[in-house]
Amino acid sequence: MKISCTQENLIRGLSVVSRSVGKDSTLPVLANILLSTENKRLKLSATNLEIGSTCLVGAKIEKEGEITIPAQLISNYVNNLPSGNINIEVIDNTLNISSTNSKAKIKGINSSEFPLIPKIETQPFCQVSGSELKQALNQTIFAAALEESRPEISGIYLKSSGTQLIIAATDSYRLAEKTIKSNIKNKGEVELIVPATAMQELNRIVGEEIEAVSLSSSDNQIKFSFDDVELISRLVEGQYPDYQNIIPKEFATEAVVDVGGFISTLRTSSFFSQKDSAEVVIKINNKKSKIEIIAETGEVGKNVSQTASEVKGDDREISFNPQYLLDSLLNIETEKVKFMITADERVGALQPISSDKDNYIYIVMPIVKK
Amino acid sequence: MKISCTQENLIRGLSVVSRSVGKDSTLPVLANILLSTENKRLKLSATNLEIGSTCLVGAKIEKEGEITIPAQLISNYVNNLPSGNINIEVIDNTLNISSTNSKAKIKGINSSEFPLIPKIETQPFCQVSGSELKQALNQTIFAAALEESRPEISGIYLKSSGTQLIIAATDSYRLAEKTIKSNIKNKGEVELIVPATAMQELNRIVGEEIEAVSLSSSDNQIKFSFDDVELISRLVEGQYPDYQNIIPKEFATEAVVDVGGFISTLRTSSFFSQKDSAEVVIKINNKKSKIEIIAETGEVGKNVSQTASEVKGDDREISFNPQYLLDSLLNIETEKVKFMITADERVGALQPISSDKDNYIYIVMPIVKK
Missing domain, CATH: 3.10.150.10 (DNA Polymerase III, subunit A, domain 2)
Incomplete structure (x- = not known):
């Protein structure tokens, strides 16, 4: 193999495939990236046998060929080179790589030892x-x-x-x-x-x-x-x-709340919940238009925090793991979210409030009192 | 104790003292911050018995007093509150803290158990x-x-x-x-x-x-x-x-080099040096006006990288731990640095090139060949 390409193109390709390399050292070649030539481009491939990824990189191919080299070394090395042209040549299972101010020889493993990444040739579904x-x-x-x-x-x-x-x-x-x-x-x-x-x-x-x-x-x-x-x-x-089946057809109480305010209130009270079995009590109050969150741990103390909310339906008092609600809230991009509870208080749900509101629902089971 | 202060002031004070708390759990009170009133302000204190820090925070003092409370809990809690006024009252070794939308009771440890942080009343030297x-x-x-x-x-x-x-x-x-x-x-x-x-x-x-x-x-x-x-x-x-005594009076070779270029060249070659006993060979070449860095490890490969340099004195070839040079170079704020070697090649040195050039020197021993 004898090729040349830019540092920018090579580094982008390496960053795409580098996380697919294997961490298990029983098969050393899995810690390597396969460099090969394909359709007048440089192809980078990596696999950990569960997932595999490939990236085609624009290059000038003088002579075709292939080799595998340690992913971390080549990534570190190319990352640290200045932008500009890089010449690559394989001689005796060693990658010779040279640029303006730096020349390296990197020992490789023969590409014949690299596992085949399955090819999927079907049309996209x-x-x-x-x-x-x-x-x-x-x-x-x-x-x-x-x-x-x-x-x-x-x-x-x-x-x-x-x-x-x-x-x-x-x-x-x-x-x-x-x-x-x-x-x-x-x-x-x-x-x-x-x-x-x-x-x-x-x-x-x-x-x-x-x-x-x-x-x-x-x-x-x-x-x-x-x-x-x-x-x-x-x-x-x-x-x-x-x-x-477990997504309820209807909810008896619906509270519309600012995502930011709900996150902050949940976080505040979570500091006061048990570390090993986190639990907060959420009170939805229709008349006072608020959600109140209560957390208490004997040796730590107690917290009561609240956030404003437009509530439809009956008042509720129901326990949740605050982290379960936060996991979803932290990834909701709308300003407001609807927090919903079923009549039997066995299911809670979050749904962002936006024009296409029905495209995300998050169902979360409350903590049932023993 | 009964006081009020702003969330902004309190959080600043907590962030100053919070790292001085003890991590060793044999004396639980060391994981706490002491809140006390002093000269009409709130004083925060923390110590791990080796270092202690205090910060005075502007506050409205209604009633003097003191208490210690868990550093991490109060920091997390106050960090997460919105900006604005916070009311603090101590009742029965419990800190009652309330703000617009949140009330908490935090269990404390009596301040009498908190170690005294030494007072130093001498004039500054x-x-x-x-x-x-x-x-x-x-x-x-x-x-x-x-x-x-x-x-x-x-x-x-x-x-x-x-x-x-x-x-x-x-x-x-x-x-x-x-x-x-x-x-x-x-x-x-x-x-x-x-x-x-x-x-x-x-x-x-x-x-x-x-x-x-x-x-x-x-x-x-x-x-x-x-x-x-x-x-x-x-x-x-x-x-x-x-x-x-170990700072040489004079150096036989002086190479002036861009700090950025030297860092990048050292990093590049360090990927090719032994992990456990990192070593690179540095060649200072007067005629070619360059520094060349060579690293080689049997199983990995070899790298030769270079950076331009104005050299005074004889050529040198001398081995260093690249990390030792990087530790200093990464904290040099000038554009150029002088890399110096004594005539006997037993001492290397770095000195930033600036108007007040004599205020920093870094001496580093080469790796002597066995």
Whole structure:
């Protein structure tokens, strides 16, 4: 391989793929990035066997070829070079890289040891914008289950049909569901579960400005592609819970509240709740048009904080883990949110107040008194 | 105690003293901040028995008194309150704190259990500006020894005489010495060793804009005071090494180099040096007017990077720990620096190039080939 490219292009490509490298040292080549030539461009690839990502970088190809080199070293090194042209040549499994004031030889591992990243050649079943996708991921991923004992809910649920994509996550104590629109007429109905780590990595590498992120799948794999980047992940097997049943048809009490005020009030009282089993009591008062939050721990003290709210329906007094509410509120971008409680006080919900208000709902179970 | 003050004033005072609280839980009261009334103001005090800090906060005092309350809880709580007036009242060892939308009861520990922070009533022996002090601390503290086996060099050396203050630190592999001017004619000659942690805390709480930081000492304690703040630390006992002897009278080779270029070249090659015993070879080339840095590790590869330099004196080839040079270079604020080597190649030095060039010198020992 003998190529040249700019420092700027190379650093962008490295930053896209570098987080997909493996951290497990049993297979050293996974800590490497594969450099190869493809269609007159430089292709960077990395994989940890669960997810893999590739990025095509503009380059002048003098001689084709491929090699794998340590991801961290090449990233650190290229990051620290000044902008400008970089010449790269592979000689005897060593990458020779030179620029105006610096020359390096980096020992590589033969590309034949690098695992194959699956290719997905099917047509996209759905296509969404980077900004909507990122907002949806921010509003849902946190609700996925952390433990692996129920793999299906440790993943993120995707359902594509018509001209929309539903993204949902639940850990059985709370559920976040966001609907975004597809740029294309989706191919039939597709339901998939994607590991949360893959969706986090997608969120990291997709920019707000990306107009089209295409989703395609085959053979238990999903591919997200945009510009010159592809992220490929295995899917989680299993049946996602039929969560639609737990979204209440109606709520008996609805309190409209400033997102900022609600966040600050919840945070304030959370300092006074138990560290190991955080719990605050939320009182919704219709006549006084306020939400009052009470937290008390024997050895610490007690706090009562309030925030103004327009309330419809009966007064309520119901306990929540304040962090569960904060997780969602901190990712709501509207000024006001509707906080809702069912008549039996067994379900609470948050919904942003905006023109397209129905596209996000967050369901959260109260703490039932023993 | 019954007082009122603004959230802004209280939060500023809490942020000044909060890092002086103890982390060791054997004496729970050390994790608390003492609130007391003094001269019609609220006084906040914290100590970990090695350093203590106090801050006076403007307040309306209705009834005098004192109490200690958990530092982290009160800081978190007050930080999260909106700006505005806060009412504070102590009832039965509990702090009752109320503001527009929030009321809290915080359980305290009786102030009689709080250790006395030593009072230092002597006149200041020296007075320096916040900006000069902070620059001096940034340029020296990192060179102090980390291990406690030689307590005197784990501290920072202060020497006040005439109208100047010398601040120095060494771990016996490198030495940083900075001289700054005193606003006052100093009281005689004072030599002290202050724990590095106290100087780090001082650096954190002193603002660039502070015009006068006064230093006074008595009974093995030092006090730094500015505005309404006092930081008091025990001194390190012992004799500071007579380091003046190791500062060479002259250097045989002097290379003037851009600080930014030198930093970037050192960083670039450091990625190729051994992780556990970092070493780069620096070649100063007079005829080619450049500094070349070479790093090589068997399993990683090799790098040769260069940066332009005006060189006076003979060519040199000498090995350094790149991090030792970076520690100083990263805190040099001038554009250019002089990198100097003695004729016997046993001492290297860095000195910023500025109008008052003699006020900082950094001595660093090369790695001697085995």
